Amino acid sequence: MEIRFLSLINKFVHKGSFILINSLKEPGIRKNQIELIKQNYDINTRRLIVFLTSGYDMITGGILSISSLYEETKKIEEIHGSQTILSTVPGEPLLLKYTKFENKNYIYNFSQILTYFKDLDSLLIHIPEYACIHFLNNISKEEYSILDNISDLQFNILIQNIDIAMENMDEIKRLNGRFSNVTGTIAHEKYSNLENRQKFGFPLHKFSTYVSPEQYEYKNYHEKKEMLIVSHDEHPMKSHVLNVLHKEFPQLEIRIIEGMTYEDFKKVISEAKWALTFGEGLDNYFIESIFSGGISFSVYNSKFFTEDFASLRTVYSDYDELIQxxxxxxxxxxxxxxxxxxxxxxxxxxxKYYDYNKYVRNLKQFYLGDYTFR
Incomplete structure (x- = not known):
């Protein structure tokens, strides 16, 4: 069997085209949102937690993470005493629901939320690190006024990727300067530390991530296919690496992961013997493949991997070593x-690092105000 470089999406939809298509749907989305918020939320709610999430219907680690945080937060209402709601990031397209992975979560828009809940005493807004500039630049004066009049207002910045957070540090500091109660939560062990707490200038807490072993179908060696799954990430060495592997292993199927649902992705990684990521290193391609019984390959990235991962034989110091x-x-x-x-x-x-019980415990500690780094 010849090697197959499988790209599971044949058409690239330009972002501008996506926005145009989505804008045509917005009147229907708004109508549905109006009905759904009435059905699912008490207008007299005094305490509310909002998770801001992407307005693009796609699968990313960040979207899956926020969806999980939202779902787990809803389960522990006895801890925080609030209703919990999802909202698209202000300035991004309206979206009613993600369709690329299984979920029952409806998404609303931030302006709608502020005008619907008129008697809020407490509002906690979780905002992904990249979205601070969108939030600050797309909130109206009237909406700023509503926020300023909420007695217990907190912004929590979801630091899901330290590189993106550092790129957006000016906007993060701007948000921290505009509002008095700002915190941050961290996804990775490696950058959950006092040094970053001092850099950001507000309390930090480690959330970890939704990924944990029991979520995956584990298959043993004899159940696996001769398949290497490859992350969709762009990298200047990617073509060369894959060509080298193609020549060396002509019977190996190389499958580039694109354009599939999350459930299909989990099925594929359960079947594959091997996984190679060109992304941040310690990412879902790497971890989820291992929890599915596969062996993962990566290049060591000191911003994401803790030092103990450097001892793994398939975590290489650089791409030259990977090729060798x-x-x-x-x-x-x-x-x-x-x-x-x-x-x-x-x-x-x-x-050792990805454990559901620890994840839920960390979440509870956050809502109790017991931050990792005050």
């Missing part, structure tokens, strides 16, 4: 006992 060693490692690890032993080493290390 990955083919050798694929051959040597492709025996059931060797595969099993190394896969379990990766599995145990990831399980």
């Amino acid at each position: 060693k990955m083919a050798i490692d694929l051959k040597e690890l492709d025996h059931e006992s060797t595969y099993k032993n190394y896969q379990q080493k990766q599995y145990q290390l990831c399980s």
